[in-house]
Amino acid sequence: MASQPSSPVLDGMDQRLPLYARLADVLTKRIASGEWSPDAPLPAETTLATDYGVSVGTLRKAMQQLVDDGLLERRQGSGTYVRRARLDKSLFRFFRFASGRTQGAVPDSRILLRETIHAERWPEAARGLGGAEQLIRIERLRLWDNKPFLAEEIALPLSPFAPLMELDITELGPLLYPVYEKVCGQIVASAEEFLTINEADAATARLLNCRRGAPVVSIERHAFAHDRTPLEWRRTRGRGDQFSYRVEIH
Amino acid sequence: MASQPSSPVLDGMDQRLPLYARLADVLTKRIASGEWSPDAPLPAETTLATDYGVSVGTLRKAMQQLVDDGLLERRQGSGTYVRRARLDKSLFRFFRFASGRTQGAVPDSRILLRETIHAERWPEAARGLGGAEQLIRIERLRLWDNKPFLAEEIALPLSPFAPLMELDITELGPLLYPVYEKVCGQIVASAEEFLTINEADAATARLLNCRRGAPVVSIERHAFAHDRTPLEWRRTRGRGDQFSYRVEIH
């Protein structure tokens, strides 16, 4: 029937888009659906190419786009894998630490608070989470060499994250995203961060061990699942004198 | 004689690198040499491909890499062009402005100082410029709605930039890089920026119209020619309460 060899899925899409772009969209949706685990390879290039009735070259172009978008990882000789995000390390981009070695180390974490709260009582976070009614609120302090250097407030929608409230508090280590995945089945795939600069209020000054009015960097992060559902809202505050960021421009 | 169809230039390079990577290196050097102006297209794909004895596909892969690196721009139907950097706009990534419309507008600029100075008297800048002996020092204030919002110190090596000292000061408009190109023949191709946060000292507070000790962002920029020769050192200071930056993470 079809005059083209490509699959009905691709023919049904906007024909003005190139084949590889339509293919990339389809694959993005399949990845977002969780069909493939990060621990097992996707079907081989040649398999997928014949499945969709396109040449290997076209399939490769679609996949390369997903690699550039950070969705996939290709390992020669092994296969193509869904990429696990590494967002817990991202704060290292913004801060430097007095004691030399930053190598792979993760700051300690001390949980100060864990409670459920009505959205109305925390509208700022609720807005970022797309109107959940019940939130989990976590406050924690991150330490380096036993000195506090980052203060965090974290908001999660209660509905998929309720199991976190049952957990022993010691099980909430410094890296939360693997816990979200294991305990709640929620995978953080991407995030946006907004940086601003404020002056420390009394509470922040006490937490970060600086004077009131000292410069403080505030990083507001909105984290999303593969399908762009908001999963977590987070505000991290750090001392301005420990802030350092480098950009390359072309 | 040669057993391969590819050109001697490529065969003479490290054979462990893929052809397209060697080709990309060669093209990078030709671009850096200034052989092609941003105003005229490079030779066509097919021409370059036969010149180097590679297939069009391989040439395209090399060129795509240079596009990703920000060195080239491709325009369908027209040609491939050396890209002109747009670094003068980069400050807009970091600051927001009270008055709405940021569209394409450029802040005004008021030159406060222009002098030549010995490197020893400004070691910080001299270090960034790779040991020039004589520097040009420019201080200027950038204004938005007639209100000062950024204070800049700019250092240039005297040797290629001497013509700037002869220029009428009104010819140093808000955008310096086009002036560098026209008057001194120097093209800024890339830059690194380092952000830190300080508290305003008396002089900065006066310039930026804020109180002493208020948070101030300092952006130190090192700008380079295509061949990575340091061309300009620049420090821009702005009020912390006008700072705003957004990052996406994958």
Next chain:
DNA sequence: GAGTGGTCTAGACCACGGT
């Protein structure tokens, strides 16, 4: 309409990873 880059195909061969 001539010339440019963009898409798509088909197939050969190579380099690497695991068994």
Next chain:
DNA sequence: CCGTGGTCTAGACCACTCA
């Protein structure tokens, strides 16, 4: 050793720009 992704080729056709 087999299967994976990586490189490279050759050529057809399309979409766009510009004189």
